[in-house]
Amino acid sequence: MEVVYGHPKSLKPIQTKYCPGCGHGAIHRLIAEAVDELGVQDRAIIMNPVGCSIWADLYFDFDSVQVPHGRTPAGATGVKRMRPDHLVICYQGDGDLAAIGTAEIVHAANRGEKFTTIFVNNAIYGMTGGQMAPTTLVGQKATTAPHGRDPDGAGMGYPIRVSEMLATLGGTKYIARGSVDSAINVRKTKHYIKRAFEAQLRGIGFTMVEILSPCPTNWQMSPPQAADWVASDMIPFYRLGEIKNELVEGGGA
């Protein structure tokens, strides 16, 4: 009898340390499924960042390299340049990618580095306990924005739409934004991830999938409330879909 749905081979069969309702678990699974379907478990390398997903090396059954906070794209550049036939997955959160590592992501993308960034946007710092992120929405509360993000009055600035910003760069070939708030969005996100991985394996330029991901603990919500908040508040600001697609003739947003 054929097994049509099971635990991905690239993901170890252990319980994660992530909080209930956290998006990392679902995102890990999507990555592992895509790696399995492409048959590249033995040549996949994940760059695991500083943040909650520092645990990634416990869960994925492939090689990993852990780099300084924000330098993930620089580390991935070094890895991919030395191992061009490997699938290099640069896993980053919003603090890692859009704050401390802004220079690294912009320049890696602009050089057209041939790895895939999985950008997990939960609009908050998770591991450090709920500080304001570059992607925190206007009015959203954080430990460092106790009255909510106030762009002008308190000089906290505006949430950054990183995918749209990177899409302006010549080196970027595929940028999509998905979400893991609902079953349908999970399925679409899987499709984006697989498309980005396939493009990487074909040696096309920089690819990235941004994924809106709930953080119930630091949003101080229940898991269902957090999933609802992604749909009601995040998605209207962070539009889902393929933002840039230069993988095929005539492709695009």
Added chain:
Amino acid sequence: MAEEKRLMKGNEAIGEAAIRAGCDAYFGYPITPQNELTAYMARYMLDSGRVFIQAESEIAAMSMVYGAAAAGGRAMTSSSSPGVSLKQEGISYACGADIPCVVVNVARAGPGLGGISPAQGDYFQSTRGGGHGDYYHIVLAPKSVQEAADLTYEAFGLAEKWRMPVMILADGLIGQMMEGVVLPAAVDPGARPDRPWCAGGRAGLAREANHVSSCILDPAGLEASVRARFERYERIAAERTRFEAVNVEKADLILVAYGTAARVCLGAIQAAAKEGLELGLFRPISLWPFPKDELARLAKAGKRFLTVEMSMGQMVEDVRLAVNGTVGGAVAAVDFFGRCGGVIPSEEEVLAEAKRIVDAMNASTAEPRSGSARR
């Protein structure tokens, strides 16, 4: 057969030596006075199908080195003092993850932006683990273009043997001056040590997944890992400490200096000899591990020391620690003479300082001495 001697700039000789040592990937960011090295690597690495990236910052360049080495490559970066401060983040991570790589500091004068002239004010940063955490790494200090090439060539193998970054601490003078150099032969790419720990190359899932990381959240586990590294440091100190000693047995006063300052001291020693004064030179080549045992031996034999640096006095602390308070049973006399800010001490002023000390030694052999006025 050895190659013919070539006239090369220090920066270019370092680059060529790295290429011959099998450097697979170079990452750098422009900064004076090491720019010729980055340009040399751009010219020859790309042409030979190797990796060259002008990075967006020294911080990124160091993390690229970290990634390339973690994936099994021979990787290198170079910079000068302010840029090396930025690299300290990645150097700490590389030390924590036991990643071999080569970092070249063609040092200039600080602090801050300082100046672009040669200086030795980065000794503490280089030899004390310049980033956060408990660690050291090998630091090699060339005094000439030839030695810069030789030490760079050797650095890649040392880094792999000891699983750590190896720093070449030159200064702007070594980088900028031209001298004759005989370059080492290109290494056989097949003769490299295996890197069973690195990321990538897990064909057929023939082994467990490798995780290259410095992260150990369990305090007892992290302590054990740091302690194991410090045991390795002891072995490095036993095997890899290097120095040059000139006329140290005859002389009562030994000049202690590295790099460019050591060359000035050699000139002062020759000038002293013409006046009938015997001076010696003790030149650490490995600044870490520091050749403390040999200095201690000389101290026990009754020698006195004048440390000469292009700084306000950094290595002199290691000399004093090595001598450990006694010279021939009396209180140690370790004097210091230094110029900083990019000023290179002259042979004449080093000789004058040496003579002052020798005169004082002759006048009062038993009396404890205070440090030099320049300190």
